[in-house]
Amino acid sequence: MRASFTAQGSATTDCDDRVLASVFGAYTVSATFWLLFATAVGVLMAYKFGAPDFWPGQWLTFGRLRPIHTNDTFYGWASLALVGIAYYVVARSSRTPLYSAKLAWIGLALFNLAAVAGTIALDLGYNDGDLEYREWPWPIRLIFLAALVVTAWNLLVTVARRTTKDIYLSNWYILGGVLWTCIIAVVAILPWYQHGLGQVAVSGFYMHNAVGMWFTPLALGIFYYALPKLLNRPIYSYALGVFAFWTNLVFYPIIGSHHFLFSPLPWFLQTTAIVFSVAMLVPVWGGSANFLLTMRGRMQEMAHSFPLMFIFVGVIGYLVGSTQGTFEAFRSLQEVWHLTNFTVGHSHLTMYGFVTFAIWGGVYALLPLATGKEPSRLGLGLHFWTALVGSFIYVISLSVGGTVQGLDWIRGLPFIQSVADMQSYWVWRGVGGSLMLLSHLVFAWNVWRMTYGRGQSPRDDSAAADGAAP
Amino acid sequence: MNKLLLIAGGSTLVYAALALLMGVLPGVELSNTAPGPGVNPLSELQAQGRAVYVANGCSYCHTQQVRPLQQDKVFGRPSAPGDFTYQTPELLGSERTGPDLTNVGERQSSLVWQYIHLYNPRAVVPQSIMPAFDWMFQVVDSAPPGVTAVPLPKSYAPAHGVVVPTHDAQALVAYLLSLKQPPYPGADSSSAAVSGAASATAPASATTSATAAAPGAASDEAAKGQALFTATCAACHQATGEGLPGAFPPLKGNPVVNAADASQHIDVVLHGLQGANVGGVVYGSPMPPFGATLRDADIARIINHERSSWGNHGVPVTAAQVAAERAKGH
Numbered sequence: 001m002r003a004s005f006t007a008q009g010s011a012t013t014d015c016d017d018r019v020l021a022s023v024f025g026a027y028t029v030s031a032t033f034w035l036l037f038a039t040a041v042g043v044l045m046a047y048k049f050g051a052p053d054f055w056p057g058q059w060l061t062f063g064r065l066r067p068i069h070t071n072d073t074f075y076g077w078a079s080l081a082l083v084g085i086a087y088y089v090v091a092r093s094s095r096t097p098l099y100s101a102k103l104a105w106i107g108l109a110l111f112n113l114a115a116v117a118g119t120i121a122l123d124l125g126y127n128d129g130d131l132e133y134r135e136w137p138w139p140i141r142l143i144f145l146a147a148l149v150v151t152a153w154n155l156l157v158t159v160a161r162r163t164t165k166d167i168y169l170s171n172w173y174i175l176g177g178v179l180w181t182c183i184i185a186v187v188a189i190l191p192w193y194q195h196g197l198g199q200v201a202v203s204g205f206y207m208h209n210a211v212g213m214w215f216t217p218l219a220l221g222i223f224y225y226a227l228p229k230l231l232n233r234p235i236y237s238y239a240l241g242v243f244a245f246w247t248n249l250v251f252y253p254i255i256g257s258h259h260f261l262f263s264p265l266p267w268f269l270q271t272t273a274i275v276f277s278v279a280m281l282v283p284v285w286g287g288s289a290n291f292l293l294t295m296r297g298r299m300q301e302m303a304h305s306f307p308l309m310f311i312f313v314g315v316i317g318y319l320v321g322s323t324q325g326t327f328e329a330f331r332s333l334q335e336v337w338h339l340t341n342f343t344v345g346h347s348h349l350t351m352y353g354f355v356t357f358a359i360w361g362g363v364y365a366l367l368p369l370a371t372g373k374e375p376s377r378l379g380l381g382l383h384f385w386t387a388l389v390g391s392f393i394y395v396i397s398l399s400v401g402g403t404v405q406g407l408d409w410i411r412g413l414p415f416i417q418s419v420a421d422m423q424s425y426w427v428w429r430g431v432g433g434s435l436m437l438l439s440h441l442v443f444a445w446n447v448w449r450m451t452y453g454r455g456q457s458p459r460d461d462s463a464a465a466d467g468a469a470p
Numbered sequence: 471m472n473k474l475l476l477i478a479g480g481s482t483l484v485y486a487a488l489a490l491l492m493g494v495l496p497g498v499e500l501s502n503t504a505p506g507p508g509v510n511p512l513s514e515l516q517a518q519g520r521a522v523y524v525a526n527g528c529s530y531c532h533t534q535q536v537r538p539l540q541q542d543k544v545f546g547r548p549s550a551p552g553d554f555t556y557q558t559p560e561l562l563g564s565e566r567t568g569p570d571l572t573n574v575g576e577r578q579s580s581l582v583w584q585y586i587h588l589y590n591p592r593a594v595v596p597q598s599i600m601p602a603f604d605w606m607f608q609v610v611d612s613a614p615p616g617v618t619a620v621p622l623p624k625s626y627a628p629a630h631g632v633v634v635p636t637h638d639a640q641a642l643v644a645y646l647l648s649l650k651q652p653p654y655p656g657a658d659s660s661s662a663a664v665s666g667a668a669s670a671t672a673p674a675s676a677t678t679s680a681t682a683a684a685p686g687a688a689s690d691e692a693a694k695g696q697a698l699f700t701a702t703c704a705a706c707h708q709a710t711g712e713g714l715p716g717a718f719p720p721l722k723g724n725p726v727v728n729a730a731d732a733s734q735h736i737d738v739v740l741h742g743l744q745g746a747n748v749g750g751v752v753y754g755s756p757m758p759p760f761g762a763t764l765r766d767a768d769i770a771r772i773i774n775h776e777r778s779s780w781g782n783h784g785v786p787v788t789a790a791q792v793a794a795e796r797a798k799g800h
Binding site: 048049050052053056057058061062063064066067125126127128129130131132156159160166167171172175176179180183184187193194195196197198199200201202203205206209213245246249250253254256259260262263264265266269335338339340341343344409410412413414415416417419420 | 473474477478481482484485486488489492493494496497498499500501502503524525526527528529530531533535537538539540541544548549550551553554555556557558559560561562563564565566567568569590591592595597598599600601602603604605697700701704
């Protein structure tokens with residue numbers, strides 16, 4: 001069952017490698033731009049929580065910036081970065097050239113076109129409702145869907161042309177992710193069955209599936225490829241990975257309504273969502289255990305390899321963030337945390353602590369292999385520690401603050417008291433967010449060195465170079 | 471090829487089935503929810519206002535869903551499925567950085583207050599962090615006929631001219647004032663089933679958590695009075711009791727608040743007031759009645775806070791006095 005892929009693909013030529021490297025590099029550079037933009041918007045919003053009259057005017061009100069921040073993080077940064085890595089992983093682990101570079105470039109153009117048009121539309125006040133993560137007007141979401149379809153086809157044919165016998169586990173997750181997300185996008189766009197409370201049910205389904213059936217499988221796909229590659233040992237249990245794949249597929253789509261506990265949605269729908277939120281512990285703990293057991297006994301090397309450190313944080317983020325999500329779905333805890341800033345902390349723990357760290361781990365592990373250029377150790381260290389400390393401050397301040405907020409409401413204090421009590425936590429959130437932005441600037445510098453700039457000498461990719469260094 | 475078909479095709483089929491079951495079918499089914507009694511479509515102006523609300527992402531901070539929980543009672547009765555029939559796009563929201571707006575038209579019914587607050591929320595609620603929507607207003611030399619200028623406090627008013635709302639602001643405020651929950655026959659029993667408490671729509675059983683505990687020491691009573699005042703009255707009359715000149719009358723030094731006979735004071739809180747005349751100044755915006763939303767003991771606490779703060783020295787009242795006044799009717 002195990003596909004060994006430490007040797008470079010036999011069926012690919014130098015020309016194919018260069019094409020793959022330029023596709024991977026361009027997606028990463030593009031994604032990095034969106035990361036910087038979305039984070040800058042986030043920091044500006046954080047500042048406005050303390051100084052609401054700072055930089056006023058309709059183009060910069062919170063209500064317009066918030067969906068810009070979330071959509072550009074999701075569909076600009078994370079989607080582009082994950083697709084870039086996915087192209088590399090799929091082609092390499094299938095030991096075949098990328099099916100079509102042209103389709104990859106078309107996809108890149110479509111993804112960027114959607115994100116640019118979506119950002120402008122939202123800032124001008126054009127949206128399809130304040131429906132989380134599907135605010136872009138539908139023609140723009142059609143462009144995004146077209147980008148997805150192009151990507152799915154390109155990846156699918158690449159795997160179909162593999163020279164390996166088996167389809168490596170990473171590709172299960174990656175192919176699944178892109179294909180399922182095409183369905184999610186269609187379900188979200190079609191308007192004629194979504195009115196009133198019906199739309200609430202679709203929103204619950206959509207907002208969790210857009211995250212959990214798109215970012216999660218692709219990020220896990222990266223783990224399954226990059227970890228064995230960096231450690232030069234196979235994944236602990238291939239079967240456990242397959243088991244987590246199918247359980248994730250069956251459990252995840254059912255939990256969306258837990259975003260609307262205590263709402264007028266039918267009670268059985270909410271209860272079903274809670275039950276399967278608990279069931280999600282199976283794939284989450286199974287997957288996490290698989291990654292951690294693959295790392296077991298190699299902590300010494302990990303401490304010397306920043307790509308591995310990024311992936312380690314990503315795995316912990318996956319484990320902690322998803323487990324927290326299960327607990328948040330309990331009615332007793334939801335009574336305190338729902339509608340508070342605790343949720344915002346949770347979404348940053350998962351989208352940042354898990355997905356974004358997984359992307360960084362994948363980029364640092366694989367992009368140098370593709371381009372032959374490495375970032376400096378200083379750049380890696382600065383990025384890692386600033387991002388880690390920043391996100392810690394961010395998540396902890398909002399988790400504590402959100403709890404205070406929820407308890408204020410339960411104690412029946414005047415509402416404005418919960419706003420006043422949040423002020424110091426919002427300041428700390430801004431501090432954390434600023435550190436995160438700082439780390440992204442360092443990341444951008446690192447990406448530049450790995451792609452178009454002048455990087456360090458290429459490393460020997462037959463072993464984990466960073467890990468092997470004394 | 472077969473393996474690829476199994477993994478990609480098989481999982482996609484499974485997913486499509488689940489998407490149908492958990493997303494599409496509930497959507498289809500619940501889209502047909504019949505409107506509850508008294509739930510009506512919006513007027514044209516109100517619908518335009520709702521579009522302004524959506525375009526500016528108001529629902530990223532303001533929910534429109536009242537949960538059957540004790541802490542949500544201040545926002546109205548629990549939301550029912552029939553409330554949402556005409557609400558597309560849905561605006562339930564996921565964050566409550568600002569208060570829930572399901573019933574704001576009932577809770578904060580003053581047109582003038584809504585305009586001042588929209589222009590700059592800090593003009594009426596100093597601790598608010600809501601953005602200023604002053605770009606929905608125009609500064610003109612004098613208000614055109616049929617339009618009333620917004621009576622802004624001096625520190626927020628422009629140096630020259632007066633501020634009048636644009637069409638967007640008029641529509642938005644019309645929408646906000648339309649947000650009133652119709653009484654729902656089933657609400658009482660369903661909320662009791664969930665949280666074991668009675669509905670906020672019934673005056674006799676309405677409670678706020680601030681008063682749920684047994685009455686304690688005098689300072690405890692005073693603290694409760696202050697909390698109730700902050701939650702219910704300070705938006706207009708301000709924490710300083712000074713009101714807003716030209717918009718909302720002061721309570722500080724107000725003869726009604728300081729009168730030995732408290733019956734008029736109680737009457738105003740219970741039944742509201744139109745065209746208040748304080749110190750020779752007539753105030754145009756009506757005061758809403760609170761008899762339906764606050765119970766006697768809480769009204770007494772609020773009145774006692776007003777009678778003992780800001781240098782006022784009115785005689786304290788009891789819940790029994792409020793009950794007696796309530797029994798008299800308006």
